[in-house]
Amino acid sequence: DAGITQSPRHKVTETGTPVTLRCHQTENHRYMYWYRQDPGHGLRLIHYSYGVKDTDKGEVSDGYSVSRSKTEDFLLTLESATSSQTSVYFCAISESRGAGVLYEQYFGPGTRLTVT
Amino acid sequence: AQKVTQAQTEISVVEKEDVTLDCVYETRDTTYYLFWYKQPPSGELVFLIRRNSFDEQNEISGRYSWNFQKSTSSFNFTITASQVVDSAVYFCALSEGSSNTGKLIFGQGTTLQVKP
Numbered sequence: 001d002a003g004i005t006q007s008p009r010h011k012v013t014e015t016g017t018p019v020t021l022r023c024h025q026t027e028n029h030r031y032m033y034w035y036r037q038d039p040g041h042g043l044r045l046i047h048y049s050y051g052v053k054d055t056d057k058g059e060v061s062d063g064y065s066v067s068r069s070k071t072e073d074f075l076l077t078l079e080s081a082t083s084s085q086t087s088v089y090f091c092a093i094s095e096s097r098g099a100g101v102l103y104e105q106y107f108g109p110g111t112r113l114t115v116t
Numbered sequence: 117a118q119k120v121t122q123a124q125t126e127i128s129v130v131e132k133e134d135v136t137l138d139c140v141y142e143t144r145d146t147t148y149y150l151f152w153y154k155q156p157p158s159g160e161l162v163f164l165i166r167r168n169s170f171d172e173q174n175e176i177s178g179r180y181s182w183n184f185q186k187s188t189s190s191f192n193f194t195i196t197a198s199q200v201v202d203s204a205v206y207f208c209a210l211s212e213g214s215s216n217t218g219k220l221i222f223g224q225g226t227t228l229q230v231k232p
Contacts, residue, residue: 031218042120042207042222043161050217058219090161094218104151105220107161 003027004108006091012114019078021111023091025071031094032074033105034058034066036087043090049074081115088112118143120210122223129198130231137193137226139208145169147213150184150191151220155205167191169213198230 003026013019023032031050035043035058045058047066055066063085065077078085092105119142129135141150152164165175167184175182179196195202205227209220 033219035220035222040224042122042224043209043220044222045219048217048219056217088159092161092220104149104163104166105218106163107153109160 004091004093004106006089006108006111008111009109010112012116013081014116015082016080019081019113019115021076021089021091021113023074023076023108025074025093027093027095027106028071029093029095030071031105032068033092033094034064034074034076035090035092036060036085037090037110038087046076046089078113081113083115086113086115118145118210118212118221120208120221120223122206122208122226124226125224126227126229128229128231131200132197134194134196135198135228135230137195137206137208137228139191139193139223141189141191141208141210143210143212145212145214149211149213151209151211152182152191152193153207153209155207155225157204161207164193195228198228200230200232203228203230 005024007022033048034046037043044060046060046064047058049055049068067075089111091108094105121140148169150167154162172184181194183192205225207225208223211220
């Protein structure tokens, strides 16, 4: 199994508060991703990273920011949480080989976030 | 625009029945990758298979088989002699080669319930 951990695993927070979710990998993979899972939508990409300090937006990036200061850590921040951000958040990593990407992603265990 | 459709929201079968999960995709890329993931009730996402667009050979892995047909833009997944442990949500996903970042576009998922 790929070494991916997420913290916290569960969190309840109030509307308007900042929240940071952490993804940590021990695989030294170049690519890291944040997805959210909601009923009826499958998983949707929030942000991704293709290297240290290199990040880009995904499909549903509004209200979220990310940072990657080390290869092993990818942080997702909700600057001011809203009820619409109640979801399960998954981090994923992908191995790269040379200039390309291997494409299969391995997922962390998920973080269940509830915004009240 | 890229899209993945899993028209079957829920499927219920009795143990030992065969079941096919449908996946239809849309992409303009000539190089792309298709995936299936399994999400059991425990919530983790388990990678099952990756298929490249230039390889239409079907694949079998134990009770699992995958039928890739470019002519109909489909990548269907069949479980033979289903078991209760196969009960899960199954996701089909697409990654376009032109993005070079491995971003995944997921279908909405199919919930499979296998009854004893």
